Amino acid sequence: MADEERVDAEAREDALRARMQELKEARDAVVLAHYYVAPEVQAVADYVGDSFYLAKLAKTLPQRTIVLCGVGFMGESAKLLNPEKTVLLPEPAADCPMAHMVQKRTVDDARARYGEDLAVVCYVNSTIEIKSWSDVCVTSSNAVKICAELPQHNLLFIPDQNLGRYVAEQLPQKHVILNKGYCPRHQVISAAQVVDAEEEHPDALVLAHPECTADVLAEADYIGSTAGIIAYAEQSEAREFIIVTVRGVLHELERRCAGQGKRFYFPAPQPTCINMDMVTMEKLVRCLETGAGEVRIAVDESAAERAQRALDRMLAYAARSVERDCHGTE
Ligand code: 13P
Ligand code: SF4
Numbered sequence: 371m372a373d374e375e376r377v378d379a380e381a382r383e384d385a386l387r388a389r390m391q392e393l394k395e396a397r398d399a400v401v402l403a404h405y406y407v408a409p410e411v412q413a414v415a416d417y418v419g420d421s422f423y424l425a426k427l428a429k430t431l432p433q434r435t436i437v438l439c440g441v442g443f444m445g446e447s448a449k450l451l452n453p454e455k456t457v458l459l460p461e462p463a464a465d466c467p468m469a470h471m472v473q474k475r476t477v478d479d480a481r482a483r484y485g486e487d488l489a490v491v492c493y494v495n496s497t498i499e500i501k502s503w504s505d506v507c508v509t510s511s512n513a514v515k516i517c518a519e520l521p522q523h524n525l526l527f528i529p530d531q532n533l534g535r536y537v538a539e540q541l542p543q544k545h546v547i548l549n550k551g552y553c554p555r556h557q558v559i560s561a562a563q564v565v566d567a568e569e570e571h572p573d574a575l576v577l578a579h580p581e582c583t584a585d586v587l588a589e590a591d592y593i594g595s596t597a598g599i600i601a602y603a604e605q606s607e608a609r610e611f612i613i614v615t616v617r618g619v620l621h622e623l624e625r626r627c628a629g630q631g632k633r634f635y636f637p638a639p640q641p642t643c644i645n646m647d648m649v650t651m652e653k654l655v656r657c658l659e660t661g662a663g664e665v666r667i668a669v670d671e672s673a674a675e676r677a678q679r680a681l682d683r684m685l686a687y688a689a690r691s692v693e694r695d696c697h698g699t700e
Contacts, residue, residue: 383413386651390414393658399435399458401654402427402448405596406618406646407439411654415439418622420597421447421494422509426685428452437657438665439649441466445665446498450678451685457665460653464645469496471551472529477503480526480547489522491537492680493530495553498669500528501677507684510580511595514540516687532556536580536587555616555643556581563637564589567612571635577602578614586614600626609633616643 394401394416402424403415412418417427421444428436428448435456438445443466445459477490492504493513501507508516510533517525517537525544527534529551538546556579564576564586577599578590587593592602596619603611604626610633613619617640624634657663667674 383410386655387414390655390658393655397435397658397661398433399437399658400431400433401437401439401658403439403649404441404444404618404646405600405622406616406643407649408618408647408651409621410651411439411649412618412621414651414654420509420511420595422511422595422688423597424448425451425494425509425681426688429685437654439654440464441469441645443469443495443497446667447494447681449665449667450498450501450674450681453667453674453678456661458657458661459663459665460657461648461650462663462665464648466495466553466645468493468529468551468553469500470529472496472500472549474503476549477526477528480524484522484524487522488524488526489520490526490528491517491520492528493533494681494684496529498667498677499673501680502669502673503676504528504680505683506687507680509595509684511597512684512688512691513537513580515691516684517541517544517546519687519691520544530581532583532587533580535584536593553581555641556586557583559583559586559614559637559641561585561589564612564614567635567637571610571612571633573608574610574612574633574635575606575608576612576614579616582614590614599623603627603632603634604630610635612637614641616641616646618643618646 401415403412403418425447429451436448437458438448441464445457449457490504492501492507494507494509514537518541526547528549531548534548575591576589577592580593600622612635617636
């Protein structure tokens with residue numbers, strides 16, 4: 371970018387921040403964004419993170435209104451965890467296809483077959499209704515740890531088969547039953563695309579999200595959530611990385627690794643999430659102006675309670691394992 375253009379862009383960003391600050395104060399609002407949304411939205415958000423961080427954080431914020439720059443299930447999780455607050459989605463039509471990819475029959479059949487020795491483990495990338503069929507939620511950053519701690523031997527993992535398979539590989543002591551859901555954005559990344567990127571950048575480490583298929587994960591030097599990938603790259607001594615997830619993470623990678631001279635590459639074509647891309651700066655400002663895009667819980671009270679319990683259990687398990695990690699007690 372030429373110097374003049376940079377000055378113009380910075381001036382525009384400053385004006386926008388000032389406008390947003392006014393609107394946020396008027397509404398007593400806080401803006402949260404996922405690492406996959408557009409860089410300009412991440413740049414103006416108060417907090418940016420992965421799905422787990424956003425869910426956990428939403429419960430601790432003092433503001434009356436939470437604006438969630440992400441897809442539908444993220445807004446629903448924030449609302450479930452904070453029923454008394456107003457949760458706004460700048461683009462309510464931004465949905466996650468995987469969030470719907472399991473049928474009730476799959477859950478009922480597994481419960482009938484394994485009874486008490488079954489836990490239904492639900493990736494947070496799921497609708498409230500699906501969460502309400504489940505015993506505990508997980509995210510890509512805590513799925514292995516939480517599944518390891520569950521007392522049940524049999525785990526039905528819904529909806530993502532790729533994260534479920536990854537969990538099963540890490541926990542051979544458990545019997546993990548897979549469901550056929552998948553993230554369409556990660557599913558289409560092929561091992562051949564990753565190998566091509568490795569051939570082009572032979573010194574680069576491959577960092578991949580567990581929503582990728584098994585043959586892609588077989589190429590990876592590190593597998594983790596978006597937050598895990600970013601933290602790994604920041605702390606690594608390596609200089610080059612092939613990032614195998616949605617390209618939105620580049621904004622935070624560059625911000626956190628600024629001055630380290632690190633280089634980031636993606637498999638070609640660069641993975642994008644059309645759903646996350648629907649969340650734009652204009653829509654964020656409009657929702658702060660008008661209050662449009664309010665999340666409503668579209669299930670009955672008892673289903674909402676069960677879904678909330680599954681999310682709360684995730685937070686409780688995660689808090690326990692963080693405590694153990696910090697204090698070294700087993
Ligand atoms: P997380 O790393 O936040 O789990 O991202 C995965 C994802 O697909 C969010 O939609
Ligand atoms: Fe859903 Fe995949 Fe997009 Fe995440 S990246 S929101 S899982 S479609």
